Amino acid sequence: MARYELVKRSVALITLTNPPVNALSSAVRHAMAKSMERALNDPKVTAVVICGENGRFCGGADIREFAGPLRGPPLVPLLDAIEAGQKPVVAAIEGVALGGGFELALVCHYRIAHFKARLGLPEVTLGLLPAAGGTQRLPRLIGIPAALEMITTGRHLSAQEALKLGILDQVTEQNTCEVAVEFALRAVGKPLSSRRVSMLTTPCTPDLDALLEAVTMQVKKKARGVMAPLACIQAVRAAATMPYSKGIKRESELMATLFNSGQAQALQYCFFAQRTAGKWTLPNGAQWNNSKPREIRSAAIIGLGTMGRGIVVSLARVGISVIAVESEKKLLETGKQMVIGMLERDAKRRGVSASLNLLKFTLSLQDLKDVDLVIEAVFEDMALKKRVFQELSKVCRPATVLCTNTSGLDVDALAGVTDRPHLVVGMHFFSPAHVMKLLEVVCGPRSSSETIATAMSLGKRMGKVSVAVGNCPGFVGNRMLKPYLDQATFLLEEGATPEQVDKALEDFGFAMGVFRMSDLAGLDVGWRIRKESGLTGPDVDPKNPPRRRQGRRYCPVPDMICEQGRFGQKTGRGWYMYDKPGGTNAKPDPLIQNLLEMYRSRYGIQPRNISDQEIIERCLFALANEGFRILEDGIAARPEDIDVIYLFGYGFPRHRGGPMFYASMVGLERVLQRLEHYHQANPDVPHLEPSPLFKKLVACGSPPVQKWREHIKTMHSHL
Numbered sequence: 001m002a003r004y005e006l007v008k009r010s011v012a013l014i015t016l017t018n019p020p021v022n023a024l025s026s027a028v029r030h031a032m033a034k035s036m037e038r039a040l041n042d043p044k045v046t047a048v049v050i051c052g053e054n055g056r057f058c059g060g061a062d063i064r065e066f067a068g069p070l071r072g073p074p075l076v077p078l079l080d081a082i083e084a085g086q087k088p089v090v091a092a093i094e095g096v097a098l099g100g101g102f103e104l105a106l107v108c109h110y111r112i113a114h115f116k117a118r119l120g121l122p123e124v125t126l127g128l129l130p131a132a133g134g135t136q137r138l139p140r141l142i143g144i145p146a147a148l149e150m151i152t153t154g155r156h157l158s159a160q161e162a163l164k165l166g167i168l169d170q171v172t173e174q175n176t177c178e179v180a181v182e183f184a185l186r187a188v189g190k191p192l193s194s195r196r197v198s199m200l201t202t203p204c205t206p207d208l209d210a211l212l213e214a215v216t217m218q219v220k221k222k223a224r225g226v227m228a229p230l231a232c233i234q235a236v237r238a239a240a241t242m243p244y245s246k247g248i249k250r251e252s253e254l255m256a257t258l259f260n261s262g263q264a265q266a267l268q269y270c271f272f273a274q275r276t277a278g279k280w281t282l283p284n285g286a287q288w289n290n291s292k293p294r295e296i297r298s299a300a301i302i303g304l305g306t307m308g309r310g311i312v313v314s315l316a317r318v319g320i321s322v323i324a325v326e327s328e329k330k331l332l333e334t335g336k337q338m339v340i341g342m343l344e345r346d347a348k349r350r351g352v353s354a355s356l357n358l359l360k361f362t363l364s365l366q367d368l369k370d371v372d373l374v375i376e377a378v379f380e381d382m383a384l385k386k387r388v389f390q391e392l393s394k395v396c397r398p399a400t401v402l403c404t405n406t407s408g409l410d411v412d413a414l415a416g417v418t419d420r421p422h423l424v425v426g427m428h429f430f431s432p433a434h435v436m437k438l439l440e441v442v443c444g445p446r447s448s449s450e451t452i453a454t455a456m457s458l459g460k461r462m463g464k465v466s467v468a469v470g471n472c473p474g475f476v477g478n479r480m481l482k483p484y485l486d487q488a489t490f491l492l493e494e495g496a497t498p499e500q501v502d503k504a505l506e507d508f509g510f511a512m513g514v515f516r517m518s519d520l521a522g523l524d525v526g527w528r529i530r531k532e533s534g535l536t537g538p539d540v541d542p543k544n545p546p547r548r549r550q551g552r553r554y555c556p557v558p559d560m561i562c563e564q565g566r567f568g569q570k571t572g573r574g575w576y577m578y579d580k581p582g583g584t585n586a587k588p589d590p591l592i593q594n595l596l597e598m599y600r601s602r603y604g605i606q607p608r609n610i611s612d613q614e615i616i617e618r619c620l621f622a623l624a625n626e627g628f629r630i631l632e633d634g635i636a637a638r639p640e641d642i643d644v645i646y647l648f649g650y651g652f653p654r655h656r657g658g659p660m661f662y663a664s665m666v667g668l669e670r671v672l673q674r675l676e677h678y679h680q681a682n683p684d685v686p687h688l689e690p691s692p693l694f695k696k697l698v699a700c701g702s703p704p705v706q707k708w709r710e711h712i713k714t715m716h717s718h719l
């Protein structure tokens, strides 16, 4: 857990050995304490160097240990002892120094880092604050403004930036440990008092109150309802206004309020859920660590609409050659100009040169004969997509992987028209594809494990959070959206307004309420799908009872809105009104208010006051209920996968953990009770009927999310 060696006859080299990130587990803290004691007591030792094994200094406290009682020596006294020691201690930082690992570096008297190292205090992203002295030492070292930014955002700094800020004493391109040992030898005999960061006086900040107020407003706006950044600000204020001994007490009090909060649990759950999602597994035993992905050097994108353009950018910026195909010259030229502009802006932002030489634009599918992988991103029309896949079968070499970016159509039906169904897989990007992190990798029944591994690995390479899902209408994300949207429109019928529903959801923490989000996405897409499925339009049987379709409750208001040409932001009118087509500033529209009033009076609906609690319960419990059905049907392997999809694709607030985690935090029994209540009132809304899996979990005593898997016995896994 920590290796102790004597090097150069007088330097104690202490190496943290807890792979993969040398987290400060109880065993590591114990070993560290013993090693430090030995070094400080051995007269042969004149200086100490602390480093981490496998090129990683330390990833911080062991987050997995947060769930249980504290075992082993606490971190704070251990760090205080290192700082107070009479022999110079040098941190040799390679890879990462994060959280408690960064705080460990701060108590060392000198810090040397490899030029590729990253440093930071990401505790805030886990719902915590740096409580091993970080909020008190860092402001003393680099001043309040810079410390505040680091602590409230959790941003990782490059070694160069950390050097500029005065966090590091040296950055090296050589062997960091060797450089640190030489440095330590030179430090022997030099006074240490000015190197003890806790003894420094925090540099004075002019207009401290104004700065703290501005940052408070900023974090409240960015992370509505999130506690940790606010607690971080209070702790940093203490560093500016209190002596160290009092500031450290304040830090620890603030940490105590955060540590056991639901928000911290949710955020830590998200950290692990994101990592779990990458570990896909199929019933045949193939999984993430035994399936080799193909190497992808070249790709083709078919269709240069919004999605296609974003996918081209995502591929080109990670060094993959891309051939972009359009069907008409004009569309090709427009798409080309937009892609080039997007890549140039992206490169400028990242301070690199745009990889335009990797791009080729063509009108001919014949040009795709040698590519490794194709992603089809044409209009959402099955007949058109089938034609494209048939053509690709003829043109591409037999080993080319064929992917579709459909947002909900049958991936296996597309595989069926090709000569290589095993090489067909869904890659469902989210719009805008070069910005949104989520990628649903849709596994058809015939997709081979190598094909799935290839799509997952390509997603990772593009910086996406990839989740493997099964093939069903809407897959996971869009399938769950239906009950959520239905509940939102039913609430309008019953008396709510779009702005009231959106406000309740935004107060809950969503980046955007459901109606604002629909306006952004475009209302015409759903309208076309409803027309195609016979729910609206000329094909609807006139004898159909009003507000009912296919034996279920149906709200025609979204269709009425589209019939008026209100397709959302792009037409300047939707659920809201905007200054102009393409405008983003949503304002409540009196016409919608009128439309709803007339609609209600036409159908004799008496509007009632609807509470925010009802809005949240009906929208989010219906969402989670569909998640349970998805697990039951084997479309998602784990609740973590569903939560990750909602966090990264649909703006679900991270401090609530995702729909499945949120349901478990509210209490499955309570959610079940509320769903039964709403279903009784709406027996013609099947989405409100609690799923059998949900009831089973409640009957089993509502186990924590991580244990649900043991209770899921799907007839067929679609993964």
Ligand SMILES: CC/C=C\CC(=O)SCCNC(=O)CCNC(=O)[C@H](O)C(C)(C)COP(=O)(O)OP(=O)(O)OC[C@H]1O[C@@H](n2cnc3c(N)ncnc32)[C@H](O)[C@@H]1OP(=O)(O)O
Pocket (backbone or CB within 6 Å): 020, 021, 023, 059, 060, 061, 062, 063, 064, 075, 096, 098, 099, 100, 101, 122, 123, 126, 130, 131, 132, 272, 275, 276
């Ligand atoms: C008194 C309180 C004192 C201190 C508070 C803290 O220190 S809180 C912890 C602060 N540290 C962090 O938030 C860092 C979290 N880790 C990361 O950001 C990344 O893991 C890291 C270090 C940048 C490495 O990224 P990489 O992509 O290379 O690997 P990956 O994320 O997949 O992680 C590999 C496995 O390590 C597990 N892991 C990572 N960090 C921790 C940790 N701090 N504690 C426990 N486990 C950690 C991670 O879950 C992966 O394991 P797996 O089994 O695959 O899930």
